[in-house]
Amino acid sequence: MTQLRVHAPAETANQLDRLRTLADRGVAADQNEPFGDQTWVELNSGNAWLITTGDDELTGASAVVIPTDANQPVVIELVVAPEARGGGLGRALVDATQELLSQQAADEQTVTAWTxxxxxxxRHLAASADVEPVRILYRMAIDITSESFGDATVPDGYRIRTFNPGDDDAAWLELNATAFADHPEQGQLTQADLDARKAEDWFDPAGFFIAENAEGAPAGFHWTKTPVGSAAGEVYAVGVHPNTQGTGLGKALTLHGMNYLAASGLEKIVLYVDDENRPAVNLYNALGFGVENTDVMFSSNS
Structure with missing residues (x-):
């Protein structure tokens, strides 16, 4: 039987290199990152539990973020190395995760897990853990075949510039919270979360665009992401202030960032969008994106 180790949040930093290696093996097999950006932020910040196999080269791991605020949901993400699948390791990690939650999470705290x-x-593991699908996230993609996806002219009264790290932080965080007030993750980003992303090797302010109005106030943004060594760029986040909706600013920002990525020598552009965000899904379909992957969130409170 595989021996599992539970690493408290203060201990996870010592495991991150091995975890990254395991995650990379999962990506090679599945073409999907097993852990989201925010989970890596929590792991790097010592705010997440980690359950791993005991071997020197990890063959399985479960990352568990348990907020101290019981009104905020637990987030679980799990990966098993390709060669270790089908032997019960996934089930063992789920069982160990449930045992950890019985000790560390609040009694009525909602538990969420991403596949x-x-x-x-x-899906079989999720069903056995008494959680139900509650959210669908699409990864959409489009091949880059030219250096432009179309006219990105902004509406009258607005202009687009690049993000100034430090100087723009507070205003961007306020705009982001307003634009994503109903989003369970993006709208809750803090200064610490932004700092963590700015410290990543993929961060480049040249690909982070701010739209401001005639008074110089931020009205929208398009943050692009190009992981080092990747042939794909990402529409990382696009948001506009609610009072600009219907002006065409969101589409202009989207095209502005796409044209930037198209001129960067990449092969394709990807993005992530919730199934329930039909206006965004419809826009991306109209721009030529197609669904290439589906992520599902499961929850104990469905």
Whole structure:
């Protein structure tokens, strides 16, 4: 039987290199990152529990973020190395995660878990853990075949410039919270979360665009992301202030960032969008994106 180790939040930093190696093996097999950006932020910040196999080269791991605020949901993400699948390791990690939650999470705290790629085995594990699907996230993609995806002219009264790290932080965080007030993750980003992303090797303010109005106030943004060594750029986040909706600013920002990525020598552009965000899904379909992957969130409170 595989021996599992539980690492308290203060201890996870010592495991991150091995965890990254395991995650990379999962990506190679599944074409999906097993852990989201925010989970890596929490792990790097010492705010997440980690359950791993005991071997020197990890073959399985479960990352568990348990907010101290019981009104905020637990977030679980799990990966098993390709060669270790089908032998019960996933089930063992789920059991160990449930045992950890019984000790560390509040009694009525909602538990959420992501399956990246919506694999049948992951759905089977989720069903056995008494959680139900509550959210669908699409990864959409489009091939880059030219250096422009179309006219990105902004509406009258607005202009687009690049993000100034430090100087723009507070105003951007306020705009982001307003634009994503109903989003369970993006709208809750803090200064610490922004700082963590600015410290990543993929961060480049040249690909982070701010739209401001005639008074110089931020009205929208398009943050692009190009992981080092990747042939794909990402529409990382696009948001506009609610009072600009219907002006065409969101589409202009989207195209502005896409044209930036198209001129960067990449092969394709990807983005992530919730199934329930039909206006955004419809816009991306109209721009030529197609769904290439589906992630599913499961919850104990469905």
């Amino acid at each position: 990246h790629g919506d694999h049948p085995a992951a």
